[in-house]
Amino acid sequence: MSDFPAGPDAGHPAADAGSQARIGSLLRILRPIFRTHWLRLACGFVALVVVDFLQLIIPRFVKSAVDALSAGTATSARLLELSLYVCLVALSVAALRFTWRYLIIGFSRILEKKLRDRLFDHILRMDQPFFEKWTIGDLMAHASNDLATIQMACGMGLVAAVDALVMSSAALGFMLAISVKLTLIALLPMPLLIVCTRILSGRLHHRFNLVQEQFSLITEFARANLVSIRLIKAYTLERFQEGRFQTLGEAYVRINLKVAAIQGLLFPISTLVGNIGMLLLLYYGGALVIEGGITIGSFVAFVSYLYMLIWPMMAVGWVANLAQRGVTSLRRIHRLLSEQPAVDIGPTEPLPQAATTSYVCRGLSFSYQGAVRPALSDVSLAITPGLMGLSGRTGSGKSTLCKLLLRMYPVADGMLFFRGVDVNRLSQADIRRCIAYVGQEPVVFADTIAANIAFGRPEATLAEIEAAARAAAIDGDIRTFSEGYQSVIGERGVKLSGGQRQRLALARALLCDRPLLIIDDALSAIDVETEQQVLQGILSSLGGKSVLLVSHRVNVLRHADRIVLLDQGRIVDQGRHEHLLANPFYRVMAEKQQGHA
Ligand SMILES: Nc1ncnc2c1ncn2[C@@H]1O[C@H](COP(=O)(O)OP(=O)(O)OP(=O)(O)O)[C@@H](O)[C@H]1O
Ligand SMILES: [Mg+2]
Missing domain, CATH: 3.40.50.300 (P-loop containing nucleotide triphosphate hydrolases)
Incomplete structure (x- = not known):
């Protein structure tokens, strides 16, 4: 393989046809790591779920306080007691948040390290034809960018998914307990979010693949230039190479902007949907309070729960995004791990001992x-x-x-x-x-x-x-x-x-x-x-x-x-x-x- 920098349009092995691995075989790469650390993960998720429930309790205290105030039955001792409960819950939430972060994000780092080790071992086992097919920049991009994406998906992505699920089901449960009709009205805009997320995340996958491939090209170009720096200087090619590097960088920015455009749509849509729900709630829920259908306290608690639903709604978009990126990167890693050495493939015999070698x-x-x-x-x-x-x-x-x-x-x-x-x-x-x-x-x-x-x-x-x-x-x-x-x-x-x-x-x-x-x-x-x-x-x-x-x-x-x-x-x-x-x-x-x- 030449050390001299390849052009911006150099071919890319990851773009090989016929390498679309199924999700099952992709997950097989991660399964043993999840299996080894299941206890750590389980403890982390228990802490996460407990945090969610504790957070859901806070509006109940607020509801009691507001109801007592509006009924004129509130005493300062009762209010102080409720505030202390809120403080206690908040402290527990802080401690448990630290715990789940330490356990789950820590797990994602362990996973990244194990995948990196496996990748490195695999690359070391490969022979010459492999290194003629894959550039070093490519391999480095896999070991940095792709693994970071997988780490993110298996860390924060998983947290957001579980959190969103628990939070939304619990918040929904509490909302339904207050008023079924109001809950249905507030959730009316939800299908819009689901449809938009599905459409946009499909496009995201393809574009994210392009981002990673472009990143590989940039890494390889930078590596090859640094390795051949003396040659570049001897031929006074600094300006020329700078131009080529800029072209690569511009293409990278362009593709990333397309990704950002899709992501930029996902987030506002989620917030918009949440806020439309809030609008409907204020209008119909307010009317319900005036009619005496629910207490002011219930109405305030309901608003808090709806706010708690906005995050899971946004998380749907975010998790879909992280999952798409994770799968794209995992597919690239899988393609690399599926490469087999060209030499030494069959069963072998012991080497005959000999005084001299022929x-x-x-x-x-x-x-x-x-x-x-x-x-x-x-x-x-x-x-x-x-x-x-x-x-x-x-x-x-x-x-x-x-x-x-x-x-x-x-x-x-x-x-x-x-x-x-x-x-x-x-x-x-x-x-x-x-x-x-x-x-x-x-x-x-x-x-x-x-x-x-x-x-x-x-x-x-x-x-x-x-x-x-x-x-x-x-x-x-x-x-x-x-x-x-x-x-x-x-x-x-x-x-x-x-x-x-x-x-x-x-x-x-x-x-x-x-x-x-x-x-x-x-x-x-x-x-x-x-x-x-x-x-x-x-x-x-x-x-x-x-x-x-x-x-x-x-x-x-x-x-x-x-x-x-x-x-x-x-x-x-x-x-x-x-x-x-x-x-x-x-x-x-x-x-x-x-x-x-
Ligand atoms: N990795 C490769 N891929 C494709 N062709 C190659 C590769 N390495 C060498 N060749 C080609 O194989 C032929 C023999 O190359 P080789 O390096 O064996 O020559 P050599 O006799 O060692 O030359 P020299 O005296 O210059 O070192 C050349 O035509 C060369 O272009
Ligand atoms: Mg030679």
Whole structure:
């Protein structure tokens, strides 16, 4: 995958067709988390329901006070008693509110963390084709925005839903107890709210999906720009990239405004419906009080209950909105979690134990997805103990071969055999544990040099780390840094030169001490003298190991027991250095390098 920022119109894997998961399979992702924490949730909801009922009691006290006042029977002692009850209830409400918030919102945070962990584990298990399909920005957007939305839906969304249900049923019950007729009149505008919510929430779902996808594009664009910041500066592309970023941001705002427009309609409609109910209540309820149908106290209590109904009415819109967003995000997460690694899919056999390791390709052919021509065609070779060189024009398939040996991409049966067994019958991890790999673009982490070298063997002692560094001819360089092996290298190793990075990666591989060492053109940025030193380091630690060394340097290749030449994915020649001098490509390469030496 290129690190260079993709354009604003880059494709989006989440937009794949045929991935509309059903709600049942979406909820299956959440079910185990709900099951584990059911007690916490149950306690939270009990507190919530008790709060609702306590709130509903307050109007009863108010009703008693108003009735007593209007009947002229009120005494200050009675009023004080009622006020104290109200205070007591209010205090209990405060304590219980804290409790349910702590329990339920806390649960939603736990849920978010567990989903994030699962997502991270899943992503780590994926292989190369997956990372070519999904951009890092996309994955980051899933892990941030989508999980936050799910957390919101499972926290406040659930609270609002339960609260609205309890509050509305209880308030309705109390209202009905006061006057059935008045209740029906006050609720007359309700169907309007239900119809509007249904229409608007359908539209919301689609638009919210677009918002999340646009957010993914922005995240990816920002990431890719930051990663390639030196390139952007070198090409003075700041202004250009700024413009592209702004275009992405404008599109994001546009889609969000559409979402806001729908949300903006839902809330006023809910309030409007509640207030129409209030209007009807004032008119008909007032008349009922004048007629003596209900007391003033009942009328005041009724108004309070209707106010309590306005919140659940609004909550209907809000909950529908949160639920829609939650489902959209859950669907995106589900799509990601449904991705399966392309390699290592069938049952595996134990890896045969062997004193030496052989890796055999038989008629190996491979094409990248969507490529017009194969990257490798009919490659047959055996990697056995000793040093094997691999060379050929740029783009001839050398790195592809290394990656296939590492099991980064799937291969057909009967093409690759590790210790005599078809790789498709072995576990990818078992094979990788036998291989130390130095890629063409060495990766270093923002950590100490020692930790970088010990990455593959964290338990290695400092003496072992130093020995590996000496074999990779980087020990001298490390000692020039102020803190030696404990020096922290910046993100992406900004304090190291290209050649130092390569040798650091080589030291990491040498420290692993595995039967097969694959070095993909990782000595290219090293001067001729150091190169010989590094080569001696590799040769001296060879033992019974197999080393596959990709290189364009004849001075390196001449030490190999056998050199394989690739061209357009095919083996065009192989043999020792002396033999290959008869090959025109190799001879020209050798002559040119002699000339420069
Ligand atoms: N991830 C990929 N997706 C599609 N095509 C790819 C991918 N990686 C490499 N290729 C193509 O496969 C062919 C072989 O590439 P490969 O990286 O194996 O060449 P190479 O011999 O290592 O070249 P170099 O000497 O420049 O490193 C090239 O044509 C390249 O464009
Ligand atoms: Mg390569």
